[in-house]
Amino acid sequence: xxxxxxxxxxxxxxxxxxxxxxxxxxxxxxxxxxxxxxxxxxxxxxxxxxxxxxxxxxxxxxxxxxxxxxxxxxxxxxxxxxxxxxxxxxxxxxxxxxxxxxxxxxxxxxxxxxxxxxxxxxxxxxxxxxxxxxxxxxxxxxxxxxxxxxxxxxxxxxxxxxxxxxxxxxxxxxxxxxxxxxxxxxxxxxxxxxxxxxxxxxxxxxxxxxxxxxxxxxxxxxxxxxxxxxxxxxxxxxxxxxxxxxxxxxxxxxxxxxxxxxxxxxxxxxxxxxxxxxxxxxxxxxxxxxxxxxxxxxxxxxxxxxxxxxxxxxxxxxxxxxxxxxxxxxxxxxxxxxxxxxxxxxxxxxxxxxxxxxxxxxxxxxxxxxxxxxxxxxxxxxxxxxxxxxxxxxxxxxxxxxxxxxxxxxxxxxxxxxxxxxxxxxxxxxxxxxxxxxxxxxxxxxxxxxxxxxxxxxxxxxxxxxxxxxxxxxxxxxxxxxxxxxxxxxxxxxxxxxx
Numbered sequence: 001x002x003x004x005x006x007x008x009x010x011x012x013x014x015x016x017x018x019x020x021x022x023x024x025x026x027x028x029x030x031x032x033x034x035x036x037x038x039x040x041x042x043x044x045x046x047x048x049x050x051x052x053x054x055x056x057x058x059x060x061x062x063x064x065x066x067x068x069x070x071x072x073x074x075x076x077x078x079x080x081x082x083x084x085x086x087x088x089x090x091x092x093x094x095x096x097x098x099x100x101x102x103x104x105x106x107x108x109x110x111x112x113x114x115x116x117x118x119x120x121x122x123x124x125x126x127x128x129x130x131x132x133x134x135x136x137x138x139x140x141x142x143x144x145x146x147x148x149x150x151x152x153x154x155x156x157x158x159x160x161x162x163x164x165x166x167x168x169x170x171x172x173x174x175x176x177x178x179x180x181x182x183x184x185x186x187x188x189x190x191x192x193x194x195x196x197x198x199x200x201x202x203x204x205x206x207x208x209x210x211x212x213x214x215x216x217x218x219x220x221x222x223x224x225x226x227x228x229x230x231x232x233x234x235x236x237x238x239x240x241x242x243x244x245x246x247x248x249x250x251x252x253x254x255x256x257x258x259x260x261x262x263x264x265x266x267x268x269x270x271x272x273x274x275x276x277x278x279x280x281x282x283x284x285x286x287x288x289x290x291x292x293x294x295x296x297x298x299x300x301x302x303x304x305x306x307x308x309x310x311x312x313x314x315x316x317x318x319x320x321x322x323x324x325x326x327x328x329x330x331x332x333x334x335x336x337x338x339x340x341x342x343x344x345x346x347x348x349x350x351x352x353x354x355x356x357x358x359x360x361x362x363x364x365x366x367x368x369x370x371x372x373x374x375x376x377x378x379x380x381x382x383x384x385x386x387x388x389x390x391x392x393x394x395x396x397x398x399x400x401x402x403x404x405x406x407x408x409x410x411x412x413x414x415x416x417x418x419x420x421x422x423x424x425x426x427x428x429x430x431x432x433x434x435x436x437x438x439x440x441x442x443x444x445x446x447x448x449x450x451x452x453x454x455x456x457x458x459x460x461x462x463x464x465x466x467x468x469x470x471x472x473x474x475x476x477x478x479x480x481x482x483x484x485x486x487x488x489x490x491x492x493x494x495x496x497x498x499x
Contacts, residue, residue, distance in 0.1 A: 001062040003029040006333040007344035018125035021224035039281040041255035049087040072120035108428035111148035114235040137161040140198035143319040147177040149225035154183035193483035227269030236273035258285035264398040266320035268327035290405030291374040301372030304363035307355035316435040317397040375404035384439035396429040
């Protein structure tokens with residue numbers, strides 16, 4: 001398997017793509033030849049999550065032997081890292097609606113599903129590429145990626161990790177998780193700006209030859225744990241394949257029956273993974289892209305224009321507070337007929353003008369597979385309340401956005417009610433205590449932990465031990481810097497571990 005850039009004909013090995021993350025032309029790596037229709041129910045029937053991961057990832061990473069992949073997978077997916085042997089269990093909410101719970105990992109967010117495995121892939125890629133420099137993982141986060149990446153790379157030999165997050169753009173619990181992170185090789189910094197500011201800066205830094213030379217002279221190279229790295233994206237395909245197998249195994253659908261998927265979407269990686277699963281042969285029907293008030297993606301699926309020239313909103317679903325969705329570039333590459341030159345032109349227009357459009361013909365093709373809907377904060381809280389009162393199930397704000405988008409899509413297309421739908425649940429509700437309290441009319445405590453106690457008392461849902469234990473851990477990282485100082489912060493961190 002070779003990987004190629006979305007913006008040129010630059011083609012590299014999969015281990016090079018894993019190690020470097022971003023192409024030299026700022027494009028994202030995708031499979032040079034996509035493994036179309038390579039999966040069927042027979043390939044995954046009655047298999048465990050780990051066994052399904054091996055089947056799926058062996059199609060995307062052919063350099064590694066089956067034994068090598070199996071060792072990495074078993075190191076990542078186990079009851080040490082996850083609180084359930086199912087890894088990503090399904091919760092039946094309605095007869096034709098299932099919730100795919102992706103929050104049972106170490107940081108209670110769906111990012112654990114990929115970031116439990118990615119460090120093993122990166123270390124193996126580093127060895128395969130005979131890279132002797134230490135790797136500095138640079139990550140921008142809108143909430144969940146930062147903690148999951150920190151936990152995944154904590155004390156991994158030969159690696160260090162720097163995470164940036166927007167100072168007013170994550171939940172208090174997400175901030176606590178990052179600022180109290182343990183590990184000798186980690187650094188966490190808040191910036192005065194939003195997620196897009198941090199992400200845009202890091203993408204520019206990855207292709208800055210002068211900075212690369214400067215850190216290389218110190219024995220360091222950059223890599224990424226954001227979903228711009230194919231090593232982050234590929235493991236996410238697994239849980240959609242596993243969800244399909246579970247639906248068939250339990251009789252919810254038959255093996256050739258299509259099911260819809262709803263994904264709360266910020267950087268577009270999670271829903272792109274479902275699209276990959278579909279192309280690989282899983283009978284996914286409609287892909288519903290759920291947005292919060294930062295509804296640039298929902299608007300695209302309606303109009304065919306991706307337009308970032310709009311207000312940026314800080315919402316109660318902060319992991320989706322994104323206007324520049326990096327993984328969308330991979331999707332546009334496919335929409336463009338895998339035309340790298342056209343993709344590069346569109347990305348250039350996005351950078352220069354803040355928007356680009358696809359052709360009417362391309363939009364028509366997209367709308368055969370995708371739909372978009374957005375949900376504001378008031379409706380998000382209403383959905384949390386409605387689902388809890390009707391089914392006794394507590395949803396986090398991101399999952400509630402997905403549920404609200406499903407309701408909107410069902411109202412517009414009642415025929416979809418006859419098809420089974422999977423709602424991707426991306427985070428444990430206890431990561432967002434204040435909006436849960438407000439939605440369920442529970443007293444907001446003077447601290448997030450008091451709010452969690454109040455939620456538990458009313459709902460009977462216990463607090464995950466990782467969140468409960470945070471209360472007694474010391475704050476380690478409290479620095480807040482202007483976004484213009486990110487480069488200096490990175491170089492300073494390099495100096496601390498290269499002294």
